[in-house]
Amino acid sequence: MNELIGRVFDFQSRVFPDQSALYAQLAQHGQSPKALMISCADSRVVPEDILQAAPGDLFVCRNAGNIVPAFATQNGGVSSTVEYAVAALGVRDIIVCGHSDCGAMKALMNPSMLTGMPNVAAWLRHSHAAQCVVDASYPDLEGADAVRAAAQENVVVQLSHLRTHPSVAAGIARGEIALHGWFFDIQQGCVLALDGESGRFMPIREGSPMPVALAAGRRRAFDLQGDEVAA
């Protein structure tokens, strides 16, 4: 048997008994995860590891390229996961996490790699804006640097898609949801976070305020008083 598959026996006999009280509590009272994390399916990016999350802590949605299709472009797993996390579970922090050396981003920047993968090619259309931003804003970047830039710009694009989802838009308007854009560097083991004020990714440092893509805060575009004055 594949050695990895066989480790399930180790979970049942050795790991679970130590955590049985936690699992029992979660089974009886249900889940109340503290955040939704949308990350790449890459085996080297492990949300529970990065956040040191225990069972019940983190609602996770993983796919190639940590993509969130804009609302109504695709009724699928990601949209449903986002809606359930926000509407049913009341998650208040949503993290979109890209990473270094991302195969999806390599394919985005080098479409010839997509031969024989029509589904991946179609899926990556949801990241097309990131490719266009890299072409427009970083014309001199090549190779690994262009892929790294694409991975970070892709996080920005997917965060904007996230805001088109009605449950997320309403939660943001109520001031209940904060958005986080992260980039995990596999080699360095460090996380960069998107700072919504400057629009740049910055290192996360203990003791410094955590950069946030969109801080929670009630917002209304319609200014009732201003509107009355204008009238």
Ligand code: ZN
């Ligand atoms: Zn990836």
